[in-house]
Amino acid sequence: MNLNLQYKKTFQQDNKSQNYTQSSQVKNYDSELSKSEENDVDAINKLAENYYNQGNFIEAIALCHRVLINQPNFAPAYKTLGNILQAQNKINAAIRAYSLAIKINPKFVEAIVNLGSMFYKKGQIDEAMITYRKAINLEPDIAAAYWNLGKVLEQEGRFYEAFFFQEKALEIQPDLVKNVQKNNQDSLFKKWHSQ
Structure with missing residues (x-):
């Protein structure tokens, strides 16, 4: 077609x-x-x-x-x-x-990240993770892909990995999240350390 x-x-x-x-x-x-x-x-x-x-x-x-x-x-x-x-x-x-x-x-990374977000919204977690990882492999400095992958991993209870990807996102783009989201990161850090 x-x-x-x-x-x-x-x-x-x-x-x-x-x-x-x-x-x-x-x-x-x-x-x-x-x-x-x-x-x-x-x-x-x-x-x-x-x-x-x-x-x-x-x-x-x-x-x-x-x-x-x-x-x-x-x-x-x-x-x-x-x-x-x-x-x-x-x-x-x-x-x-x-x-x-x-x-x-x-290699259209923005479209790939957005596609991953759509998979996430549909509850297709594995497809979302694969898609975010594909974006990261194509463009290692894409903070949104790291952040989104971290959020998916957090939802899946994979806190060590989630923390890594969210920290990497903030390293690339420190202003990616606002103070409210920073509080969420702090709670993730507490979950990670309590395991």
């Missing part, structure tokens, strides 16, 4: 009731892009990310759709689409979107 057909399947399965390509719902985004950016998939995807960050999912999906119709092998648009679907709690569709991004670019 070619990527354009896979995209259509991913896009349509979870949005049957909403047709994002109807002209009544899709505004003219060209006014928000410079003349040189109108056909630039990077610029259009960045605009989609901006809409996603603002919670404007319809607009964000419409822009992802625009990118993927024109360039079906553009992995960042699948990651953006996955983020939008995840925010809408459409986990299976998000998994498909992230998987397509990874199929196009097997």
